Amino acid sequence: xxxxxxxxxxxDSEATKANILDVARxxxxxxxxxxxxxxEIAERTNTSKRMIYYHFAxxxxxxxxxxxxxxSRIRATxxxxxxxxxNAREALAANIRLTFDYHHEHPDFVRLVMNENMxxxxxxxxxxxxxxRNESVIRVLSEIIAKGREEGVFRDGLNPIDLHMTISxxxxxxxxxRYTFSEIFRRDMVSPEAVETxxxxxxxxxxxxxxx
Numbered sequence: 001x002x003x004x005x006x007x008x009x010x011x012d013s014e015a016t017k018a019n020i021l022d023v024a025r026x027x028x029x030x031x032x033x034x035x036x037x038x039x040e041i042a043e044r045t046n047t048s049k050r051m052i053y054y055h056f057a058x059x060x061x062x063x064x065x066x067x068x069x070x071x072s073r074i075r076a077t078x079x080x081x082x083x084x085x086x087n088a089r090e091a092l093a094a095n096i097r098l099t100f101d102y103h104h105e106h107p108d109f110v111r112l113v114m115n116e117n118m119x120x121x122x123x124x125x126x127x128x129x130x131x132x133r134n135e136s137v138i139r140v141l142s143e144i145i146a147k148g149r150e151e152g153v154f155r156d157g158l159n160p161i162d163l164h165m166t167i168s169x170x171x172x173x174x175x176x177x178r179y180t181f182s183e184i185f186r187r188d189m190v191s192p193e194a195v196e197t198x199x200x201x202x203x204x205x206x207x208x209x210x211x212x
Contacts, residue, residue: 017055019045024066029108032115033063033123060123067116068127070109071134077102079136088148092210093203095144100171100199110175137164148210155212166209170202 023044027036038059042049056062077098083091103110116124124130141160148154178189188194 013055016045016047016051020047020052020055020062021066021069024062025070025108025112028063028066028115029111033059033119036063038062064123064127067112067124068130070112071124071127071130074102074106074109075133075136079140081140083140083144083147088144088151088153089207091144091147092207095140096167096171096203096206097199099167100174100202103171103175104195107175110172113172114176145210152212154210158210163206163210167202167206170205174198174202 020041024036024041027041027044030036036059038049038052041062042052045052052062056065078095081091081094081098083094086094116122138160141163145154145158145160145163148158149156174189174195181187182189189198
């Protein structure tokens with residue numbers, strides 16, 4: 001029997017890793033690091049427990065890979081905006097809407113972040129390149145702030161990290177607390193109309209905070 005070409009083997013290996021990460025993301029998001037089981041992840045993938053350990057070495061190694069993949073995905077989304085074609089207010093509003101929609105459409109990311117905070121950030125600090133990846137969103141916001149100051153629509157003293165924290169907090173809350181807030185205040189948090197209304201409220205709040 002002729003061996004498969006190296007390019008095919010590499011592609012198959014990458015597809016296997018992607019499949020494992022997709023399944024593991026849901027398992028870790030739903031059950032946390034301690035509750036997730038490699039056996040259950042293997043059962044839901046197109047591979048074996050042995051192959052998972054081959055690619056990721058341990059459950060903790062797989063968990064770190066899931067964190068790395070999750071942050072890479074959101075950062076790639078945040079930096080894809082063509083801000084050079086927009087004025088500052090348009091660019092910031094687009095960034096906020098994109099961040100809000102990403103959180104809303106990827107509740108597994110929110111749960112992963114919550115779980116990692118329960119571990120006091122123990123594992124994310126060892127994720128290769130995490131600081132470099134997160135620098136990208138700060139760079140984008142820095143460019144938007146600079147453009148806003150040049151256009152005279154943003155006040156002096158805006159810090160891109162503080163701005164990112166504010167945007168993230170407002171977008172994150174709508175997912176992390178949707179069930180408790182909805183139950184306590186009898187507020188619709190998930191219908192398209194409710195999501196759109198809240199998204200625009202967040203845009204309004206952040207833009208107001210940036211005005212001169």
